[in-house]
Amino acid sequence: NAGVTQTPKFRILKIGQSMTLQCTQDMNHNYMYWYRQDPGMGLKLIYYSVGAGITDKGEVPNGYNVSRSTTEDFPLRLELAAPSQTSVYFCASSSGANVLTFGAGSRLTVL
Amino acid sequence: GQSLEQPSEVTAVEGAIVQINCTYQTSGFYGLSWYQQHDGGAPTFLSYNALDGLEETGRFSSFLSRSDSYGYLLLQELQMKDSASYFCAGNTGGFKTIFGAGTRLFVKA
Numbered sequence: 001n002a003g004v005t006q007t008p009k010f011r012i013l014k015i016g017q018s019m020t021l022q023c024t025q026d027m028n029h030n031y032m033y034w035y036r037q038d039p040g041m042g043l044k045l046i047y048y049s050v051g052a053g054i055t056d057k058g059e060v061p062n063g064y065n066v067s068r069s070t071t072e073d074f075p076l077r078l079e080l081a082a083p084s085q086t087s088v089y090f091c092a093s094s095s096g097a098n099v100l101t102f103g104a105g106s107r108l109t110v111l
Numbered sequence: 112g113q114s115l116e117q118p119s120e121v122t123a124v125e126g127a128i129v130q131i132n133c134t135y136q137t138s139g140f141y142g143l144s145w146y147q148q149h150d151g152g153a154p155t156f157l158s159y160n161a162l163d164g165l166e167e168t169g170r171f172s173s174f175l176s177r178s179d180s181y182g183y184l185l186l187q188e189l190q191m192k193d194s195a196s197y198f199c200a201g202n203t204g205g206f207k208t209i210f211g212a213g214t215r216l217f218v219k220a
Contacts, residue, residue, distance in 0.1 A: 045208070103153065
């Protein structure tokens with residue numbers, strides 16, 4: 001049982017480039033989340049989804065987009081990358097019982 | 112606004128008991144969770160309180176008082192491997208879950 005799988009694990013982008021962070025879960029969870037974590041800081045909610053076709057903004061959505069075409073997948077798109085988006089990104093899923101299962105994280109550097 | 116406040120760091124000795132507090136300000140609140148994160152790792156779930164009172168899971172206990180907008184995580188019989196960051200998280204309704212800034216726990220021998 002793989003749980004929550006994120007790709008890539010590491011990525012370096014140049015300013016202005018775009019990319020998509022992939023997230024897939026095999027637990028049939030309805031709820032999925034994207035967080036970013038800056039060094040020594042807490043997790044900030046970027047976007048979340050309560051089911052296929054439904055997404056909503058979190059605390060820090062600017063500069064990001066998401067889609068949820070299937071229950072399993074919740075990709076996060078960065079458009080026009082900026083140095084402020086250098087962070088570790090965590091995807092998580094939940095069955096709704098207030099227990100989030102996290103992926104291993106994707107470390108993104110924007111230079 | 113919606114926020115959860117925790118102390119930035121706590122230090123304790125091996126074998127001792129430590130309490131990590133969390134106060135929250137949020138409209139519409141559906142329970143408090145706790146997560147552990149070791150350096151370089153992902154957060155992992157520890158405990159959840161939907162109602163007031165104490166929840167116990169082995170060496171870890173969590174408490175919630177909704178009237179005081181306050182909760183805490185209690186770690187007993189501290190071990191070196193408990194050195195990590197601990198986050199409280201609140202479900203603010205509609206399954207939007209936000210996190211506190213985290214408390215870094217240092218366990219000394």
